[in-house]
Amino acid sequence: MEKIGFIGIGKLGLDCAEVMAEKHEVRGYDVAPRVSDTVKVCDIAELVSESDWIFIAVPTPHSEGYDGSVPSSHMEPRDFGHDAVIDAINKVNQYANGVSKKVVLISTVLPGTTRRKFITLLDPVHQFLYNPYLIAMGSVKWDMANPEMVIIGTEDGSLTGVAGELIDLYKTIMNNDPRYEVGTWDECESIKIFYNTFISAKVGLVNMIQDFALRIGHINVDVVTNALARSTMRIMGPKYMTAGMGDAGACHPRDNIALRWLAKEYDIGYDLFDTVMHAREIQAKNLALFLVDQARANNLPVVIHGKAYKPDVEYCIGSYSTLVGFYVKEAGMPVVYVDPLADDPAEVVDTVDGPAVFLWAHNRKITYEYTGDQKDTQPYCLIAAGSIIVDPWRKLTSSEGITVIHYGNTRD
Ligand SMILES: NC(=O)c1ccc[n+]([C@@H]2O[C@H](COP(=O)([O-])OP(=O)(O)OC[C@H]3O[C@@H](n4cnc5c(N)ncnc54)[C@H](O)[C@@H]3O)[C@@H](O)[C@H]2O)c1
Helix, strand or coil, rough: CCCCEEECCCHHHHHHHHHCCCCCEEEEECCCCCCCCCHHHHHHHHHHHCCCCCEECCCCCCCCCCCCCCCCCCCCCCCCCHHHHHHHHHHHHCCCCCCEEEEEECCCCCCCCCHHHCCCCCCCCCCCCCCCCCCCCCCHHHHHHHHCEEEECCCCCCHHHHHHHHHHHHHHCCCCEEEEEEEEEEHHHHHHHHHHHHHHHHHHHHHHHHHHHHHHCCCCHHHHHHHHHCCCCCCCCCCCCCCCCCCCCCCHHHHHHHHHHHHHHHHCCCCCHHHHHHHHHHHHHHHHHHHHHHHHHHHCCCECCCCCCCCCCCCCCCCHHHHHHHHHHHHCCCCCCCCCCCCCCEEEEECCCCCCCCECCCCCHHHHHHHHHCCCCCCCCCCCCCCEEEEEECCCCECEEEEEEEEEEEEC
């Protein structure tokens, strides 16, 4: 049994610490009050002195307005904030009393940051690994024990002793048999963040096909994307190959937004990330204008069904629903949301009294299908007869008094 400490037990850190606590002695420290049945929440002095491994999962936030929930591709690119990571490193130095610790940074940072900003601060008595997670909200514990790969960064990219020890530690908690990818800190920062931007680009491409389907006609976007998804010789696997809502959440949009800064900083000469983010915004605008057209033609209000960035979670950060809502309002039409979980109550209503144009933003079957069989999203409120549901996932069927429009299918 290993002695493990987590500095930062928020959305990512707490669940990960609890998975580790099924097999190990785990402590957690956070600047905000936190509770857990299995992780011992303690002060920083105890955490550092009693733990051999110290995982850092503190935030690396972007500035206000840079999360992707409102347009930002026109704004000055910026790096993430590193104050919390620097604070955590300083606290490890302060409370370790010269005893060597195995320090593992999980927080997402841009390539080059660890070497430039963090290593110089850490007391050389400690051993350091950069180990970002490919974890999504709503399935943190499952993702932690079933990762596609574990990314471990060392100074020179070799499998050092402590990197091998970390692999042995992970083997005690894994349900699958993941790849272990070992590289330099900088390579591992790159693996993490370019993994995310590949997903954003992929979603941007399939949603682009959806835009063309609407303009050209006689095209069901699914026929096109399913054929591409099955083209594993050249194009890769089928995930994120269903056109629908845009890429969203606390990580992907902001990673792209931050990479815009990196592209400028290193004078790459072009900004692919800006293009991906700009496309995402225009795709949201196109969907918003489609809703507005439906609403005006039928004299109905617009309701977005699902405000959080995906089903089953409360987080509205980086939400594509609110980005669509932004453009609905920009077109001069009010918008409300229904979502029993949403952590941002602005414009959220519990019930919708009459018929409306609903955007079916959430589809939990599609979002979580990789974790096993999933139930469909159930209505969050009564959908009155006379309503129109715009389904960007093309799964619902029309019923008595309710018309479903499959956004992206213009075949018939
Ligand atoms: N949430 C995810 O799914 C996810 C996935 C992969 C990577 N990440 C990355 O992991 C990091 C943490 O993300 P999160 O979603 O858990 O953020 P979060 O804000 O939910 O949690 C961070 C926690 O750290 C605490 N904290 C802040 N400053 C601190 C300090 N100086 N000392 C101790 N605790 C401090 C906060 O109170 C909070 O509880 C970020 O870099 C994020 O990009 C998150």
